[in-house]
Amino acid sequence: MNFVKTNEGNTLTVELIGEVDSMNTPELEERLLKEIDGVKELIFDLKGLEYISSAGLRVLLTMQKTMKSQGSMVIKNTNEEVMEIFKVTGFVRLLNLV
């Protein structure tokens, strides 16, 4: 997995590229929780995301819950396969997908 971040004022955009699985999510979560300090808007760009397991879903849900208290979070460019996983798990109701 690659992680590309762009900061613009209070907005942080994070591109997740490749595969998010149980091996790399602990590091991903730790990094994200550090990066969002002071961030009002968090944008996930998933156009390069090829694979996500429930470990990755847990991270997205944790971030959504965290951002709710300090601003907002949106997810953009979700591909069809990942969208199917969001639908099956009810994440379409929990995440702000644009």
Place this chain on the structure above:
Amino acid sequence: MKELKIEATIENLSKVFKFLQESLDTCDAPSKVKRQIKLCVEEIYMNITHYAYNPETGMAKIGVDVIGGENQERVVISFVDEGKPYDPLAKQDPDLELSLDDRPIGGLGIYLVKTTMDSVAYEHKDGQNVLTIEKDLDKENK
């Protein structure tokens, strides 16, 4: 049937992925279906590391079989461990209607397996947990 016997640790998930990829290499499934199978294998394997053995560790055996011939393939994957008796199918499905505040973090892995695979079966046999999942490849090709 191809088989992998390893110590059930998180780090060994990469070996599981490699074994799965090699095992499915010759089968004709679209890459999307192979990724779905990979997802299920990760979820079950991680369950073994978390629930059957945690905090100690132990053996996990994964068998992959591709049954049938052209246009009729079925992938059968079995997981065997010697940890605590643990039936992941006995767990209640997550409540997908809950709001963000009430929604627990986690509990989705086995639910994804149940919704993705065509068959999921558990048995406790000879002191071992045996979970078998099956996916009909034709259905996805049509």
